[in-house]
Amino acid sequence: MFEVSTLYGAATLAASLDAGQFGPRDAARRILLVSNNSAVPEAATPLVSMNGFGGLAERFDETVDWNDAIRPHHPSTWAPPRDESPIWERMFRTLWSLGDAPVELVVESVHANPAKALATAFGGSVVHVYADGLMSYGPTRDRLPQSLGCRVKRLLHLDLVPGLRPLLLTEHGVPSETVPDDAFTKVLGELGEAAAGEPELERVAADGPTAVLLGQYLAALNILTPEEEEDLHVRMLEGAVAAGHACLVFKPHPTAPARYSHLLEKAAAQAGVRLHVLEGPVLAEAVYARCRPTLVVGCFSTALLTAAAYYGIAIARVGTEPLLDRLTPYQNSNRVPVTIVDYAVPDLEGDADPASALASASAIGEKTGELAALVRTVGYCMQAKLYPLLREEAVAWLSAHLDETTARYFKRRRLTALVLPGGGTSVRARLLRSSPSARWAGRRVRAAQHRLRRDDGPARAGGAVPMPPDAIP
Numbered sequence: 118m119f120e121v122s123t124l125y126g127a128a129t130l131a132a133s134l135d136a137g138q139f140g141p142r143d144a145a146r147r148i149l150l151v152s153n154n155s156a157v158p159e160a161a162t163p164l165v166s167m168n169g170f171g172g173l174a175e176r177f178d179e180t181v182d183w184n185d186a187i188r189p190h191h192p193s194t195w196a197p198p199r200d201e202s203p204i205w206e207r208m209f210r211t212l213w214s215l216g217d218a219p220v221e222l223v224v225e226s227v228h229a230n231p232a233k234a235l236a237t238a239f240g241g242s243v244v245h246v247y248a249d250g251l252m253s254y255g256p257t258r259d260r261l262p263q264s265l266g267c268r269v270k271r272l273l274h275l276d277l278v279p280g281l282r283p284l285l286l287t288e289h290g291v292p293s294e295t296v297p298d299d300a301f302t303k304v305l306g307e308l309g310e311a312a313a314g315e316p317e318l319e320r321v322a323a324d325g326p327t328a329v330l331l332g333q334y335l336a337a338l339n340i341l342t343p344e345e346e347e348d349l350h351v352r353m354l355e356g357a358v359a360a361g362h363a364c365l366v367f368k369p370h371p372t373a374p375a376r377y378s379h380l381l382e383k384a385a386a387q388a389g390v391r392l393h394v395l396e397g398p399v400l401a402e403a404v405y406a407r408c409r410p411t412l413v414v415g416c417f418s419t420a421l422l423t424a425a426a427y428y429g430i431a432i433a434r435v436g437t438e439p440l441l442d443r444l445t446p447y448q449n450s451n452r453v454p455v456t457i458v459d460y461a462v463p464d465l466e467g468d469a470d471p472a473s474a475l476a477s478a479s480a481i482g483e484k485t486g487e488l489a490a491l492v493r494t495v496g497y498c499m500q501a502k503l504y505p506l507l508r509e510e511a512v513a514w515l516s517a518h519l520d521e522t523t524a525r526y527f528k529r530r531r532l533t534a535l536v537l538p539g540g541g542t543s544v545r546a547r548l549l550r551s552s553p554s555a556r557w558a559g560r561r562v563r564a565a566q567h568r569l570r571r572d573d574g575p576a577r578a579g580g581a582v583p584m585p586p587d588a589i590p
Contacts, residue, residue: 118148118150118220118221118222118223118235119147119148119149119150119177119223120150120152120183120222120223120224120225120231120232120235121149121150121151121152121164121225122151122152122153122154122164122192122225122231123164123249124164124167124169124170124173124308124400125249125250125400125402125419126225126247126249127149127164127170127173127174128169128173128249128301128304128305128308128400128402129247129249129273129275129296129301130149130173130176130223130247131173131176131304132296132297132300132301132303132304133247133273133296133300134147134176135176135300135303135304136296136297136300138273138294138296139223145221146178146218147176147177147178148177148178148179148180148181148213149174149177149179149180149181150180150181150182150183150235151163151164151165151180151181151182151183152182152183152184152192152231153184153192154192154193154231155371156337158184158191158192161371162371162398165180166398167398167399167400168308168311168312168314168315168397168398168399168403169307169308169311169312169399169400169403171311172307172308172311173304173307173308181212181213183231186209186212187234192230192231192234193229193230193231194230195230195231195234196230196231196233196234196237197234197237197238199237199240202237202238202239202240203240205237205238206238206239206240209238209239219242220239220242221242221243221244221245222235222236222239222242222243222244222245223244223245223246223247224236224244224245224246224247225246225247225248225249226246226248226252227244227246227261227265227269227286228257228258228259228261229258232246233265236265236268240264242268243268243270244265244268244269244270245269245270245271245273246269246271246272246273246285246286246291247272247273247274247296248272248273248274248275248283248285249274249275249419250277250419250454251277251278251417251419251422251453251454251457251458252285252450252451252453252454253272253274253283253285253293254278254281254282254283254284254285254453254454254457254492255284255285255450255452255453255454255492255495255496255499256284256285256288256453256496256497256499256500256503256504257285257286257288257500257503258448258450260502260503261286261289266286266288266289266291267289269286269289269291270291271291271292271293271294272285272286272291272292272293272294273293273294273295273296274293274294274295274296275295275296275301275423275426276295276296276298276426277419277422277423277426278422278426278457278461278481278482278485278488279426279481279482279485280482280485280486280489281457281485281488281489281492282489284453284492284493284496284504287504288503288504298426298427301427302427305402305406305427306406308399308400308402308403308406309402309403309405309406309407311403312399312400312403312406312407313407315397315398315399315403317395317396317397318395318397318399318403318404318407319407320393321366321393321395321404321407321408322407322408324364324391324393325364325408326364326365326366326391326393326408326410327362327363327364327365327410327411327412328357328360328362328364328365328366328410328411328412328413328414329365329366329367329368329401329404329405329408329410329412329413329414329424330350330353330354330357330365330366330367330368330381330414330415331353331368331401331413331414331415331416331418331420331421332346332350332367332368332369332370332377333370333415333416333417333418334346334369334370335349335416335440337370338451340440340443340444340451341440341443343377346377347376347377347380347381349416349435349436350367350377350380350381351380351381351384352435352436352466353414353415353435353465354367354381354384354385354388354390354392355384355388356414356433356435356465356466357412357414357465358388358390360412360433360465360475362390362411362412363389363390363391364390364391364392364393365385365390365391365392365393366392366393366394366395366404366408366410367381367392367393367394367395368395368401368404368420369394369395369396371398378394378396381394382394400420401418401420401423401424402420402423402427402428405423405424405428405430406428410430411430411431412430412431412432412433412475413425413430413431413432413433414432414433414434414435414465415432415434415435415458416434416435416436416437416440416458417434417437417440417451417454417455417457417458417459419454421434421458421462422457422458422481425481431475432462432475433462433463433464433465433475434458434459434462434463434464434465435464435465435466437455437458437459437464438459438464438525440455441455441456441459441525441526442525447498447499447528447531448499448500452495452499453492453495453496453499456491456492456495456526457488457492459525459526460484460487460488460491460526461481461484461488462481463475490510490514490518491514491518491523491526493507493510493511493514494507494510494511494514494515495526495527497510497511498511498527498531498532498535498537501535511537512537512538515527515532515537515538515539516538519538519539524539527539529541
């Protein structure tokens with residue numbers, strides 16, 4: 118049973134099947150379980166309606182709908198209580214005519230629903246995890262119960278950063294397996310051909326755009342405000358124009374508000390360039406295949422690395438450095454994707470000659486060794502309890518490489534809490550960290566600060582409540 122919520126994920130599974138990573142076609146019955154995880158599934162474009170899905174679905178014996186199976190619950194929030202899992206398993210087996218046959222699950226993001234819900238319902242099943250984005254290179258977000266971690270057989274992932282090995286699930290000894298590049302490229306070609314019938318995409322391709330701008334809708338993740346994200350898109354356009362591009366395509370996030378496009382169109386008109394806003398149900402990769410651009414600009418979208426790794430298109434980033442400071446808590450799963458793009462992809466705004474601030478797959482590959490050490494150090498700082506064996510490596514890297522440039526990948530308070538190079542080292546701070554009473558007092562002080570700022574404001578309250586320099590992080 119293959120659980121999927123995005124077309125990109127379905128393409129990853131199709132490539133894995135084509136490469137024989139799940140054995141011959143007749144070895145088992147293959148069920149594609151489609152889940153719509155958007156905030157309002159009824160208002161979102163169904164995955165089964167997107168260009169190219171039909172061809173991907175032909176690799177499976179049948180397609181079933183997870184939303185229908187658990188209605189009225191939402192896929193992102195519902196999971197069966199563990200003591201009720203046998204009941205739910207019987208219900209799902211009856212609904213999908215599974216009988217008593219053993220079931221193997223192939224899921225994405227095993228620590229989150231709906232994958233976690235499936236793994237709970239089918240409590241005795243072997244689990245395969247596939248990762249279709251940059252998060253696979255980071256640590257596991259939450260500690261998995263041993264009853265689940267021991268069932269995970271392998272992690273399938275795309276080689277988006279050549280040579281970089283995933284950290285995800287390694288605490289359970291789960292081996293990683295790369296989905297072959299040629300198989301994935303073939304599937305992307307199929308999606309490009311399927312999108313050829315999309316009138317909007319054909320009109321855009323006919324105009325010969327040379328640059329693609331990628332939207333992510335970071336406001337929905339509370340990383341940026343809507344106004345800041347609008348400004349980020351405008352900066353992408355300005356950087357591409359400064360690099361010599363006069364015809365551009367903006368591929369917004371499917372759930373982004375329409376006003377994002379309006380502001381960008383106004384900026385394009387002021388710059389005297391042509392801008393196409395592509396809102397059709399197609400992947401960014403289909404745009405690459407049909408339009409053949411020479412530049413892709415984004416923040417930290419997975420599609421940015423796909424352009425370089427599978428299409429040989431030059432890429433550039435905009436706006437990653439402030440995000441490293443904005444992501445909260447430090448353990449935020451987006452931290453590793455932002456770190457990878459910030460370190461390996463040139464900043465379109467930070468170079469004297471914008472035309473030279475571009476990267477290729479080979480250029481990124483040259484940084485893999487340095488990037489791997491950085492990612493493992495960041496991963497340790499994010500989830501030190503899950504990866505204690507990385508501590509010695511993290512200490513060595515921080516001692517040798519922490520400077521004004523690399524400091525943006527770490528929080529001083531985090532380094533202090535973990536007693537790592539670059540953090541506070543006073544005896545008082547260490548004693549406070551080890552004292553439950555001091556931790557309790559620190560939480561009370563921070564709560565008082567928050568109430569004063571919320572209710573009275575700094576002017577009336579006389580500023581924030583002072584805290585000692587060695588206060589608990």
